[in-house]
Amino acid sequence: MxxxxxxxxxxxxxxxxxxxxxxxxxxxxxxxxxxxxxxxxxxxxxxxxxxxxxxxxxxxxxxxxxxxxxxxxxxxxxxxxxxxxxxxxxxxxxxxxxxxxxxxxxxxxxxxxxxxxxxxxxxxxTRIPGRARSHTTENKWETFRLVGTLHGHVMAHTGGGQHALMQPRRMPTPAKPDGKVPTGKLMASGKPQMRKATWWDHAGPLAVVFAGGPDGSRGDFVLPVLIPQGAGQWERVRHFLSHPSAWHKVDLVRRRKASALGGWVYEAHLMVLGPGYSSPAVRQMRNRAAALDRIGGVDGNVSNMSIVSFPAQLGGGTPVSTEIKLTDAERARLEKEAKKRRGRARALERSRRATNAGQYVLSKKQTARAARRAAKGLAPKMVTVPGGARATRSDGGPKQAYRRDRLSAHYRTQRARQADAAASAAEHRRHRARLVAREIITAHGSVLVIEDCDIRTWYRLWGKRLARTTPGMLISALKVECEAAGGRLIPASTWSTALSQHCLCGERVNKTLRDREHKCIACGLIGKRDLVSAALAAFVRFTDVDDPKTAFLDTAASRDAQITYVQALEEALRESTTPSPNPPRGAGRVAVPRQRRATSAPRTAGQRNRATPDEPRHVRDHAGTPGPRTACSPQLTLR
Known part of the structure; x- marks a missing residue:
């Protein structure tokens, strides 16, 4: 966490x-x-x-x-x-x-x-690793330690439970406990044995404490913790922080942020001995996917991804298909982001050229203008931003290495902002990939077969397109979700199956990369090439599931499915048939009914506004509010 x-x-x-x-x-x-x-x-x-x-x-x-x-x-x-x-x-x-x-x-x-x-x-x-806590020796953290309790943190920042959880921007630093506390042992006189209070006796707000070096001259270094807030965060916070005995290790991490003081923000990454947290909506989706008795196939492409699944027992249910591709609105948004990215890059280049003008030559236009002014007898005009190439040596290398250039403060700030924007966009793509992968397993089950392709080779030909659609990120997220739901994403060799060159009837239909439509002369099947390949992937069998080279196509089963689902299969291979929504932000939460009090006595106004010590008021009041939902669109979208 x-x-x-x-x-x-x-x-x-x-x-x-x-x-x-x-x-x-x-x-x-x-x-x-x-x-x-x-x-x-x-x-x-x-x-x-x-x-x-x-x-x-x-x-x-x-x-x-x-x-x-x-x-x-x-x-x-x-x-x-x-x-x-x-x-x-x-x-x-x-x-x-x-x-x-x-x-x-x-x-x-x-x-x-x-x-x-x-x-x-x-x-x-960016990371200082901490040593793991000893769970056999009491109170032994050799590096960074997390002290305090979630109960004490909530009580300190809710006014004793009377108000909502309000953490100030400048969190106060907790003070080390003073005085003496009982050790749990008795002296010969029968009185309890006392010892000096330490950080282990601190039960107030959460904080990260470092002992301050081997000489101990600088004292304890205490960093107050700010627990995450927002919709759906309280259950996750309580999952990780409510059991201090499960805290295992704390790493100190810094992250670049241009607007922060000093250009860095600092975080404590807590490792807990136990299972990770999954929201009720995610668990519900995975349980629903595990209950589906379906077999499916995935066909990854440069610009889209197709998924087709069938009932495991042919004859019951219908085949369904899903096609993931970019919409017009998403393309427009990506173009806008690319334009901003190019503008930032040009601004950085201008700043570097202006600060290191001696390392660049004049452009052809600037040289011609200087020649015209010289011919007219005018004084040469000073050029602050030369537009030519880098000044080079006789062997073609730059006279001065780029790392030795002088960089202005504005350049460093813009570079940090560019890095922040790139990291934010990458995290957004990963989040979208997880949401889309959960929608896929909910509709098609958790057992899927995909062609064993090395996407790194695709970047040699279609790098710009792949950077927009990120099929590798989506495949990785789909693999994680399949395993979390109790299934598996199984890779199959393309050499032994050749899914794009076969038909469901078993005949071989040769196609080039330019041919995006499947037409079989033998059976008359017509459909999209990618959807047909995904449907064939559902009927791939393995001699050894762990070895993709042992994959082979079961043409008898695919032909049987084609005969069983005639019209439904043709509709699934022409376009997407699953009304999978594009998950909006905040969607996926399920309504949890409030637990009524055991007593029948009515609650007073003060009791209704008072939160329990372990649950802030804003969390209790809005715990059952479902997230916003939107109308279902006919296809999944990938951002």
Whole structure:
């Protein structure tokens, strides 16, 4: 669960930036050491053949423990890093570096290795991993710890339960408990044994606490937590935060945001030992998909995606089809976003040229104008933004590397805003893909067959179109939803099935990529090429389900389905037959009936306005309000 952190105090912001800077310096040092050791390992060719690769790795220190000792040494030798980081954080950073090194040294199940480990960039360093909490030893969090309770947080920001949950923009920093508390043991005199209060006794608002380094000179670093609010958020918050014993690990994450103070926003990513949260609407859709006894096929294309499913027992029900493609309104929106993106890119290029005018030559138009002014005896006009190419050396390379250019503050701000817009658009596409995938399994079931295609090769020919429709993202979301509903998205080899070149009757109908309509001379079947391929995918059988190469087309079953569903099948192969809605924002919530009180006594006005300690008033009053719904459209849309 992502917990936003409210860092508004300049002192806290400075200390947080110092922590990220120290951890970045430490990680970069360990990465450089690991990179040198890897180079020495591959250079010791004869030693590896004579004494073995394991012996060479032990001599060079290519192991998890050796990299951890290397990180400890860098931390101890530096004079300033010990004021920010701790040995636990250094160990976890070294473990992350070792994960990349191990993927380079040892091949995976397919026999492939990752490339040579590199040193990352400062702006790509966004996560400080925390160490997992000990569930066997009481009160042991070695790095970042989450303190407080959800009950205490709600009580602190609802006025004792009298008002709605109102979290201020500048969250107050919780104070460490003082005084003494009983330990649960008795002394010889019979009095309870007391101890000094610590953060483990804090039962107020939620906060993330860091011990502040191995020397402990800077004290505890406390960051108040802002729990997410909004429609449908309270049940999710209660799922993750109501059981402190299940809290496992906290990672400190920063994210670029141009409008934030310092250009970064900070979050605490909480890992909980237990199942993830799914809303009641999502669980209902998955249960409905698991109850469907249907077999279906998926045909992925560059511009659309087609799904056709049949009842598992032929003779009952009818075949249904769904075609996912961009509507005119979505195309217009994508064109508008692309125009904005091109405008931002041009603005960034103009800013770079204006700041580094000496690194660019004049354009042909600017050169001709300068020649005309010189011919007329006029003074040369100063050009602030040269429009020509980059100044190059004799070998064709730029005289100055782009990374050495001077960048204005406006350039950096616009670049951060461009990154924010790109990240927001990507998240929106992923969210839409999940919604569309749930609609697909609700209509066609959770057992689907799809052709085993490498979409990366499609980008060589249709990269711009694929960037708009994102079929790979939709297929990945569909695979996740099928598995969540108890089914599976099964890939089938295109070489052994050739779905686009066959008909349901079993005859082979050769088509080129230009032919988008299926016409069979033998049986007279006419339909869209993609829908026919999706219908054939439903009748693909496997010798080994885990091996796509063992797939083959069961022409007898497809012919039987064609005879059983004559008219209904022709209608399904001509156009989409499922009135699947385009899920609007906020849709998918189901109405939950309110639980009446056991007593029959009427509630007073004060009792009606008072929320329970674990449930803010605005959540209780609107828990049963269903989300907005819109009329169903004849086809799914993909954004």
């Amino acid at each position: 992502v917990l936003p952190l409210t860092v508004t105090d300049p002192a806290d912001l400075h200390r947080l930036n110092g922590l990220f800077g120290a951890m970045w310096s430490l990680k970069r040092a360990v990465q450089r050491d690991a990179r040198a050791k890897v180079d020495a390992y591959w250079a010791a060719f004869h030693e590896r053949n004579e004494h073995g690769a394991k012996t060479v790795r032990q001599r060079l220190g290519l192991s998890r423990e050796a990299l951890e000792r290397c990180a400890y040494k860098h931390l101890e030798d530096s004079g300033h890093l010990k004021h920010h980081a701790s040995k636990a954080l250094a160990m976890h950073i070294a473990d992350e570096v070792w994960n990349g090194v191990s993927r380079h040294l040892f091949p995976d199940a397919t026999g492939h290795r990752f490339g040579r480990p590199k040193t990352g960039r400062w702006h790509d360093f």
